[in-house]
Amino acid sequence: MASPLQQFEIQPYIPLEIGGYDISFSNASLWMSLAVVMTFAMFGAAMRRKALVPGRWQNIPEMFYEFVAGMVRDTVGQEEGRKFFPFVFTIFIIVLMGNLLGLVPYSFTYTSHIVVTGALALLVFGVATLLGFIRHGFHFLSFFVPPGVHWGLWPIMIPIEVMSYLSRPISLSVRLCANMMAGHTMLKVFAGFSVTMGALFGLAPMLLNTALFGLELIVALLQAYVFALLTCMYLKDSIELH
Amino acid sequence: MSDPLDELDRKIKDAQSRQKTHDDHDASGDKSNDRAMGMAMRVGVEMVAGLLVGGGLGFLIDNAFDTGPWGLIVMVVLGFCAGIMNVYRTVAGLGMSVGYRDSLKQAKDKAKDADHTDSQSGEQ
Numbered sequence: 364m365a366s367p368l369q370q371f372e373i374q375p376y377i378p379l380e381i382g383g384y385d386i387s388f389s390n391a392s393l394w395m396s397l398a399v400v401m402t403f404a405m406f407g408a409a410m411r412r413k414a415l416v417p418g419r420w421q422n423i424p425e426m427f428y429e430f431v432a433g434m435v436r437d438t439v440g441q442e443e444g445r446k447f448f449p450f451v452f453t454i455f456i457i458v459l460m461g462n463l464l465g466l467v468p469y470s471f472t473y474t475s476h477i478v479v480t481g482a483l484a485l486l487v488f489g490v491a492t493l494l495g496f497i498r499h500g501f502h503f504l505s506f507f508v509p510p511g512v513h514w515g516l517w518p519i520m521i522p523i524e525v526m527s528y529l530s531r532p533i534s535l536s537v538r539l540c541a542n543m544m545a546g547h548t549m550l551k552v553f554a555g556f557s558v559t560m561g562a563l564f565g566l567a568p569m570l571l572n573t574a575l576f577g578l579e580l581i582v583a584l585l586q587a588y589v590f591a592l593l594t595c596m597y598l599k600d601s602i603e604l605h
Numbered sequence: 606m607s608d609p610l611d612e613l614d615r616k617i618k619d620a621q622s623r624q625k626t627h628d629d630h631d632a633s634g635d636k637s638n639d640r641a642m643g644m645a646m647r648v649g650v651e652m653v654a655g656l657l658v659g660g661g662l663g664f665l666i667d668n669a670f671d672t673g674p675w676g677l678i679v680m681v682v683l684g685f686c687a688g689i690m691n692v693y694r695t696v697a698g699l700g701m702s703v704g705y706r707d708s709l710k711q712a713k714d715k716a717k718d719a720d721h722t723d724s725q726s727g728e729q
Contacts, residue, residue: 519683519686522683523683523686523687524687526655526658526659526680526683526684526687527655527688527690527691529658529662530651530654530657530658530684530687530688531654533654533657533658534647534651534653534654534691537650537653538647538650541650589647593647
């Protein structure tokens with residue numbers, strides 16, 4: 364029987380190599396492209412009619428839009444938030460589509476790879492840091508000096524603050540990747556139980572798997588939400604300092 | 606003629622106020638639940654991330670300055686502190702980030718924001 368970790372293997376479909384770099388079109392590329400195509404198809408189809416009273420299909424993108432818009436407004440702020448809405452929305456949709464498409468049987472979950480989530484997290488981290496320096500210049504560095512702390516403690520507190528700042532992209536990427544990987548491995552393990560236990564007793568793991576699938580659906584949505592929410596918070600920190 | 610209309614008006618208002626309190630209740634319940642769930646997901650990773658950053662920095666420092674195990678030891682301890690501090694901030698609601706934000710000010714901001722965020726109670 365296949366290993367439960369086999370689903371995470373990268374399989375190059377069209378081998379390509381440019382300048383010593385392997386840029387093969389793999390299953391990861393395929394599902395990322397599918398995510399983009401599906402997003403455009405969904406939003407395009409939904410927005411074609413532009414009804415005042417949304418139909419079923421129009422409702423889905425509007426729900427996403429309002430959800431993210433509300434989140435950005437609440438965390439980053441009314442005025443500032445508007446400028447960053449496209450960024451946060453893109454991040455949210457990428458993660459959400461990756462998580463949800465990964466739940467389709469035989470698919471590949473690109474958000475379960477630390478390379479993908481790490482790149483996303485570094486993008487968020489880079490944008491937030493750059494934004495801080497652009498907005499506040501070197502005053503941004505005062506961010507690492509906790510207010511209300513005696514100066515005698517600064518030699519300890521500043522390295523701790525800097526590390527706490529540097530740990531952001533790591534926790535952001537590891538959280539998403541680990542959640543997706545753990546969930547998908549678990550699904551495969553229970554599916555494996557079903558296969559080995561036969562038609563009669565295999566029913567129990569299958570029922571459990573059905574429930575776990577529901578849980579995975581929640582996790583997929585929640586992780587996309589958490590990723591976007593933390594993106595908002597990091598942006599807010601860079602804008603407001605403290 | 607006006608009697609049934611008044612009656613209807615009263616009924617609608619009743620239902621609306623009931624719906625509103627229900628929504629408020631629901632929203633707060635959902636939100637705290639959401640937040641608890643989100644927090645549970647954040648906290649564990651936060652600690653490990655601090656440790657990893659500390660270890661990585663310590664390793665780099667040791668490599669660069671040839672300071673034996675001391676860079677690693679000190680930085681891992683500090684990284685662990687950073688992780689714990691991140692967890693504390695997340696849990697205490699001080700904002701989940703570098704720097705303390707006055708929780709009172711945050712609460713005030715939230716109350717202010719609550720005025721223009723009525724429209725998003727239906728999104729989960």
